[in-house]
Amino acid sequence: MKISHSIDENGVLEIIIDNQEKRNSLDDQMIFYLVEKIQKNARLTVIRSKGKYFCSGRDISRINPENDTSMQPLQSLALAFRNSSQPILAIVEGAAIGLGVSIACWSDLCLSSSEAKFMIPESRIGIAPTITAQSLLEVIGRKRCLDMCLTGREITAQQAEEYGIVQYVSAPAYLDELKNEITRKILLAAPEAISISKSLINRLHEEAYVGALQLSADQALLSARSAVAREGVDAFRRKVKPSWVPKELV
Numbered sequence: 001m002k003i004s005h006s007i008d009e010n011g012v013l014e015i016i017i018d019n020q021e022k023r024n025s026l027d028d029q030m031i032f033y034l035v036e037k038i039q040k041n042a043r044l045t046v047i048r049s050k051g052k053y054f055c056s057g058r059d060i061s062r063i064n065p066e067n068d069t070s071m072q073p074l075q076s077l078a079l080a081f082r083n084s085s086q087p088i089l090a091i092v093e094g095a096a097i098g099l100g101v102s103i104a105c106w107s108d109l110c111l112s113s114s115e116a117k118f119m120i121p122e123s124r125i126g127i128a129p130t131i132t133a134q135s136l137l138e139v140i141g142r143k144r145c146l147d148m149c150l151t152g153r154e155i156t157a158q159q160a161e162e163y164g165i166v167q168y169v170s171a172p173a174y175l176d177e178l179k180n181e182i183t184r185k186i187l188l189a190a191p192e193a194i195s196i197s198k199s200l201i202n203r204l205h206e207e208a209y210v211g212a213l214q215l216s217a218d219q220a221l222l223s224a225r226s227a228v229a230r231e232g233v234d235a236f237r238r239k240v241k242p243s244w245v246p247k248e249l250v
Contacts (some may be wrong), residue, residue, distance in 0.1 A: 003030045005037050010187055013042035017049040023056035024049045026099060031058075031073040038080040038088065044186050045084070046179070047103060048091040054116065057098030060127075060233060063224065070224070071217035074099070074131050078213055081106035082202055085195040087186050091179060092116045092157070093172070101148075102135040104165050108198070111168040111182065112157040113175055118165060121152035126232025126242060128223035134216040139164050 002019035003026075015037055017024045026034070038045055049055060063070055081088060081103075090107035092100075096118045104110045104118070120136070122129040129149050136145045140163040148155065160166040170178045186194070223229055228244075235242040241249075 001029060001033065003033050007042060011043035012046065012183060012187075013037060013040060013044070014046045014048070017047070017055060018051070020051040020053070022059060023097075024051060024053040024094075024100075025056045025059040027059040028073045031077050035073075035076050035080040038077075038084050041085050043086055043191060044183055045086065045088045046091060046183075047088065047107065048093065052094045053100070054090075054092040054094045054096040055098075055100030055103060056095065057100060057122070060125075060236075071131070071220050074102075074220075075213055075217050078102070078106060078131065078135065085198060086191060087194060087198075089179070089182060089186075091175065092118075092166070093175065095119070098122055098129065098132055101165070102132050104160075105135040105139045109168070109182065110160075110166045111170065111175065111179055112160060112166040113172045114157050114169050115172060116157045116160075117154050118148075118157075118160045119152060119154040120148045123149065124152050124232070125236045126223075126226070126228040126230075126244075128219060130216040130220040130223060131213070134212050136165075137212075 002022075003015065003017050005013060005015045007013045015034065017026070017030070019025060019030070034047070058074070087109060088107045090104050090110045092104055092110060092112040094113075094116060096104050096116065098120060101118050101120060104112075120129045120132055122132065133145055133149050136148060140148075144163055147153070155163070157166060157169045161169050168178055168182065232242045
């Protein structure tokens with residue numbers, strides 16, 4: 001499997017995505033691996049990747065949109081982040097695309113390389129970024145969420161920090177130093193106090209969050225089953241432009 005984990009003597013769990021030949025996209029097996037490890041509730045869970053991509057999204061080659069449960073892995077992952085009683089830190093060192101942006105948003109804290117990029121380009125292949133949009137909306141607000149989802153434009157780590165997706169930005173050479181400092185501060189706090197704080201903050205949003213997540217999953221199925229999505233995914237695989245792209249932009 002292209003994902004692994006280790007845990008140190010202080011109870012810090014580090015999960016590393018290493019699916020570089022597919023730009024660190026996640027198939028369902030990898031997603032459920034993440035769910036399982038996050039549910040361990042380590043003192044701190046750190047998620048990072050190897051290579052030029054943090055995560056380029058879900059592996060669309062493995063998705064069957066006719067299956068009513070095809071969105072279940074993403075729903076399970078979102079809820080695992082939400083229900084974890086201890087902190088989760090995402091470290092974005094490359095491009096975060098689609099689901100990669102969601103992981104940054106779902107994490108309690110996000111540390112980014114100053115060279116990282118964030119974007120939501122799903123609509124360009126005819127797929128509505130529903131669950132990604134839901135994760136973004138909660139963090140950055142309606143107008144910025146619309147901007148990223150409708151244009152698919154790339155934003156920098158500095159913009160992601162301004163939007164609230166990222167809490168810390170560092171030059172690549174100092175990334176691990178800052179990660180160690182964040183880890184030290186978290187380990188100084190009592191796990192029980194952190195758990196109560198997270199539970200309280202999440203409970204204030206729980207009803208709206210779960211309803212929004214289900215609505216996003218339902219809309220994702222509708223989008224994935226559309227003729228537009230079939231055309232877009234086929235064009236993406238064949239490396240051609242879909243029919244809705246004006247000829248002068250080809």
